[in-house]
Structures are given as C-alpha cells and as structure tokens.
Amino acid sequence: MRVKFTVNGEERTADDVWEGESLLYVLRERLGLPGAKNACEQGECGSCTVYLDDTPVCACLVAAGQVQDREVRTVEGLGSEEELDPVQQAFIERGAVQCGFCTPGLIVAAHDLIRRNPCPKDAEIREALAGNLCRCTGYEKIIDAVHTAAAHSRGEATS
C-alpha cells in the first residue's frame, strides 16, 4: 500500500508498505529517518517516541496505515539546522547522554512535558518519563537536563 503523511513539516509518501509495517519501520527504513529507535517493538521502552498530531506515541505500536494524512514529528524535526532545541541542548550540557540510544525518545517525551508543564517538579518529571527506559545513566542527569531545558524554555539562564 501507499502511505502519505506529513513528517517534520514535509509531505512524504512511502510506497509498497506491507500491512504489518509500523510507523517506526516506515520512518526508519523507508523515509531515511532513523532518529526514532527500535529497542523493543512492544511499547515498553519509549525509544521510538514521536509526535503524532502533537501527541507523543510509541511509533512501534502505530500501524503505518494509521498515519495516512496525519502529521508526524520526530526528534529530527526538533530544533533547526543551526540551533538545537533547548531540550536537546540541555541533554548534552547536563551529561544526560551516554550511549544515546534512549535519547531521541526521551527528548520527545521531555519536550512534550515542558510544553504542558513549563516548571515540572522532580516527581512530575519521573511520572512523565516513566515509559522511557535508559540503561546507561541511572536517570539522575536526565532529570537535571529536563530542569535545565524547562528553565531555558522559560527564558531563564542556568548555570
């Protein structure tokens, strides 16, 4: 089948898509957008988190056919060529990236949290990111990064 949808503001078409293919597969293998990661394909790890019509979803759980005529935004669509999104910037600055495999999913999830809650508390950050596994960092620097990103997004300087 043919699937047509908007990705990161651009209209894209994928041809010869199999029934069983997920949005994640189409993004990664057909559209050259490997930013969203595949670490479980069961909705357990959050590595594949992308925005679908402005709501974060696990792309591995979304059938490709479901996104027809809808809008998808991936980690590649945050920030610009010249400038990183504050969440991306904060993840680097606060050492929240080690192997980085969890990072794209966490960044989309954190980005969404900060949009909804510009000043999240620790417990709120934990709740919002509970579906994103990270095996390297022990999460503490990820929490730091979300605080920093939230402060940047509010226009505050952080040290």
Next chain:
Amino acid sequence: MTQMTRTSNPPLTTPITGGVGESPLRPDGALKVRGEFAYSSDLWADNMLWGVTLRTPHPYARIRSIDVGPALALPGVYAALTHEDVPGQNAYGLEHIDQPVLAVDVVRYQGEAVAIVAADHPETARRAAAAIVVDYEVLEPVDNAETAIFGEGVPKLHEGGNLVRYVPILFGDQDATAEVVVSGTYEVGMQDQAFLGPESGMAVPAEDGGVDLYVATQWLHVDQQQIAPALNLPQDKVRITLAGVGGAFGAREDLSMQVHACMLALHTNKPVKMVYTREESFFGHVHRHPAVMHYEHGADRDGKLVYVRAKMFLDGGAYASSTGAVVANAATLGVGPYNVPNVKIEGWGAYTNNPPCGAMRGFGAVQACFAYESQMDKLAEAIGVDPVEIRLRNALSEGSVMPTGQLVDSAAPVRELMERVRDKPMPPARTSEVDIRTMPGGASNTTHGEGVVRGVGYGVGIKNICFSEGFDDYSTARVRLEVIGGEPVAMVHTAAVEVGQGLVTLQAQIARTELGVQRVTIQPADTSVGSAGSTSASRQSYVTGGAVQSACAAVRAEVFDLARERFGVSDLALEGGKVVSASRGVLADLSDVLGDRAVEHTREYRHRPSFPIDPLTGQGNAHVQYGFAAHRAVVDVDVDLGLVRVVELACAQDVGKAMNPDAVIGQIQGGSAQGLGLAVMEEIQLSGAKIRNPSFTDYLIPTILDMPPMTIDVLELADPNAPYGLRGVGEPPTISSTPAIVAAIRDATKLALKRIPVRPEHITGT
C-alpha cells in the same frame, strides 16, 4: 601598594580548555540528540538485504536433518545457509573455541543458531527462516551447574566434560578454627545486560573477495580474529569499523551476528544488514552467570576475621565464553575488601544447557560480593556490632595482602569509603503527608504508608581493573599533529570502542593536555590501526588512555626536536597552541614550528604485567589494579505486599584521578542502577533451561521511578602505576549497590534473604 619585582615573564599563552580533569561536552552529543548518530541498527546501503537467524527452540537436541528448500522457494529470498555453508572453521569463542557458527548435529541451548537467511524485506526473511524444516531428537537438558560437574550419569555436553574451570584459592591455615562462625548459602539469578541498542550491523562484500563489516561490538580486533577463520579469509580481508553502539555492559564481547552477516554478504554478493529483535537479543548474547555460593566465616569475639571458606558454583551455560576468567574473579576476590589470614575458596565454572553466560559489568565480582557482604552482616549481628563497624575492623588497606598472596600496593581506602557513606545525612523520615508516588508500589496506590518499614544497609566491594592473569593487555594509539586552516589540530586514531561511557571525550582531553592544542578530532574506530583491547574490565581509560598519552608524548618529542634546532633551547613545553620555553617564554606558534609537516606517531601501551595464578593454590599476582566502591542504601518496604522502594543511595568511590568528573558521576549513577536492578527485579527466569521472559514486558529493568536520588563522593587517591594516577571506574558501583540494597531490605524485614533478585514472595513468604 604591592611592591613589584620582575622575576619572569608573565604567562603569554591562553590555556586550552577541555583537558584532563575537566568535563568538556561529548563530541558525539549533538549527533545523538538530533537523532543523527548512526547506530549499528541505522545502517543502510543500496540493494541491501536483511539477514535473519533461525534458532532452535530446544535447550538440548540432536539435529537429524535441516531442509532449507522451503525457505529458498519464497520470492524475495536470496540465501538460506547452514553449517555446510560456513566457509572456514565452524567454531569460535573468546577463551575456548567451542561454539559453532551454525549448529552441526547438536544444539546445546535454546536459541542456538541453526540457519541464516537473507531476503529483501525483514519480514520475508523471518517467514523464510520459519519455513526451514529442522528435524530434532529432543534430549533432556542439564540445567544445574553443580549437577553438571558432579552428578552421576549426566551427559557430557562437550568433549572434555562439563567443567570449564576450577579455581582454588588456598591461603594460610586451611584448618583454622574460630570462636564465632557464621555460614550461609547465597544465590544469584541470571541477569541480562539489557543494553537498549540491539545486536546489529551490516556486512558489505568487497571487490578483493574480503568483507567490510560495520558493527556494534566491544573489541574490534578480537571479533576480527574470530571472524576471519570462520570465513576462511586472511585477517586483513575482514575489515571492521565500529558502528554506533547502544550500550554494551559485557554483552557485546562475544560474537553475535558478525559471522552470519558476513557469510550472507559474501554468498549473495550484496550488503546484508542484521538487527536482532528484543526477544532475539535475549537469546543472542551471553548473560551474567547465575551462582550458588556456600560461605563460612570464622572470627574472634571482636569480629576480626580468622578465616573464610567458600565453594562457589557458576553456571556458564552451553558455551564457555569468558567463564574461566569470571570464575577466577569470583574466587580471587571472594573474601571481598577485607584482611583474612586464612582462606580456602573453591570456584567452579560449568557447562550446562542453560543460556551461555559470560561478561557483564562486575564480571564475577558481583556474585561474590553479594555473598561475602551478606556474611559480613551476619557476622556483625553475631558479634553484636553494627554493619559499618564490622567492615571497619576488617577493612583492607594499602599494604594488605590478598588471599592470592598479592600485595595491595596502592590506595585501598575501604575504611574511608565506608565512613563517608555512613556519615552522609539520612534522607528525611516519612511524614504523614504521603505522596503515594514515593511509596513502594507508587502510583498503583497500594499503600499510603501502612505496612511500610524503612531499612538501611551497607555494601562495599572490590574489583580488579584491566585484564588479569598474565594476559597481554595493551592498546594502540596513532596521533597526528598538523596545521589545518592555520591552526594546529591533533588527530587521534584508535580501535577503542565507545559504548556510551565517554571514551571519545576522554581521548580528546588527553590530546589537549599533552599537546596543548584546542582542536582534536577523533577518527572512527576501525581495524586499520592496532588493537585497543576490549571495552571492558573498566580498562579503557587506563590502557587506551595510556596509549593516547604515550603517542602524544612521541609527537611532542619530535616537535621539541624541531624547536630545539631552531631556537637552541631545550626547556620546552607545548601550551595554548604555542611552543614555550621555561626560561625564554613563548618561542613561536606551534603552527609556525610545524609548518606543512605532519608529525605522526603510533604507540602501544601496556600496563604493568600481571601473572597467572598457581592452578593448585591460586597464589600469584593475578591483578593489575583494584577498584573500590561503597554504598549505603535506604529502602522502604511494604511488608504486606513485598514491594520495595529504594529511597536513596549514597556512594563513595575512589577513582584515582577523575579524568572527566561528569562522566565519572555518570558511571557511578548508571552502575548503581544496574546493581539496583539485580537486587530487586532483574532475572532471566529459566524453566527446564528455557527462558520464560525474553521481553521488556517480563524482564524488568529500573525505570526513572525506580531509581532514587544519589549522593556521591569521589575520592582521587592516585595510583602511581597508572596513567594520570587513574583507577578504573565503570564496574565498582555496580558491585556494591546490590548487597547494600538487600541489606537494607533485611534491616526492614528481619528476613534472611539469600537469593537475588529479591522478589515480593521472598518478603511476604507466600
């Protein structure tokens, strides 16, 4: 006004930033946060095929026949290969070459590879693999390590029998007696490394008949050494480049899809990509050895240890992998960081039909630490002192002698580490204002505090850093200094694998410090430069760090020769992009001295030698360096439901020199989290040698809700033998967090808890 005297020139160089001891940002960070970093599962080539592995569902079976015909009949399938198609030696292995690339007439564990398929779509490949017909004669599996070695009538799983290695450690008086004796049997379940980036890579056939492999691994050259004979190719025709690695933790030290992808690529003459699913990943790599350990500690009335005797059985599973070295670690480190005058430890590593076990962060030291720390708590109770005190009374220190007879000849601050975690302020007690999200059970709203008991526990551990027992453990670095765009730039090339720990950052820091240049580029790791050894045993900062440092020193010496010729002075240094003389100040810009020359040197670095241990007594200077960390854990336990919440972890660790302080903290936090996982949730559950939970739905790793805040103290007590005085960082925090958490649960519940992970039913007794 201050009196001014003129004694020397003011410094005229602008210091470079991001050298050793600082925490510059990771050079791969921007790519990673943008989603543009190419992991091994992100690779792609024109006309690429997908490779898939057919694995046996049986832990032990004879293969009567394999028919790949039905797979080849499917449209889109390009190849279906079996053991008959392995071009060279159908065997590989890290310590023993005992594992077939593809099974021949027997399968020894559930998930062993039997056939491989290449097709133009991964789903086609999967269906084709499923269509292959294998006729098995199913056999009764051997699923217990002790039975495998000592049981009667147990089938021999390998030609030499079921013993992989026996390691005795005999020290002092074997018949020593003591006034106070405590004993116990402790068990550790099988833990999975559970890196997030699955096994994957792409093999591309080359015009010269060789193959280029892009893969996530831990040691490029040991892969090359194993792949080439299997493909019947000379090593230089198997060129390996490191693809982005999504975590490793030991699980990538053995081969997974490497030979399979190369075989399919050479057979089809097309690039072949293989990516394991999560389920396949549980079958696709080795795990942490499950262990059963019988311990007896004897002490005097003051709690001073008189003897330790132990028997430990480690289950190596179907193939040896690094079982031999894991058993040696468990045994040589088996009394922990304590002074013990009389020791008898025996360790056995067995072949069984369970999933193969090998390297995982902590490597044998983890299992032993759970046992000896449980024993130390028991002893404290028997003596009537607190758990910290018993550890202080027996603490190892510099100048102590290990049960192998090896002198501890650099800092061993066990006492200070313990005191530091003890003296940290306690987290606030629970108040009546309960946020259920901070309760055991969390948002599932299982308690508002009723039935919840707080406990505190301690753990301290010891780990050998670098490869031991006389292994020729080295790394190679090539450093090139030249002027690019008017500026001196250092290029560092090694085969050392970045798995997330920050080695790429560190290599650049070292080059900046040694060469006084700001700009450093790190070349992709590949096999066109000499071996760097493995990214394991907490060794890369030490060994590859040492190699980069010495290659830089060679480059610097040549630059000094040039400067000496030109300026006639010899008290030279490189600082801030300038050549500087101690007596005459800045002599020239480094770029000026270099001109259009590129100065390049390659150096190997070896740490001081280690030695084999005596096979009968276990005596010998087996280890290069010891690392130590201590934890205090505070937990809340819902004793009615058996649910545990770790409230806080405090950790103190000696790192010799914090080469990159932020990265050190990151290692301690991440390592502690993996120890927490082993303490309370992580286990590959086996039944009849079959894995019951090969998914992230059923194999749980800590989430952000499970990991508590940590307070961390980092000590920097230089080891004079190591580059910059550093001590390996990655493993020690994984080792001591587990027993600390279990001790805290014991403190809360007063239960003996002899097995990890502690499950709710162990607490509720149901």
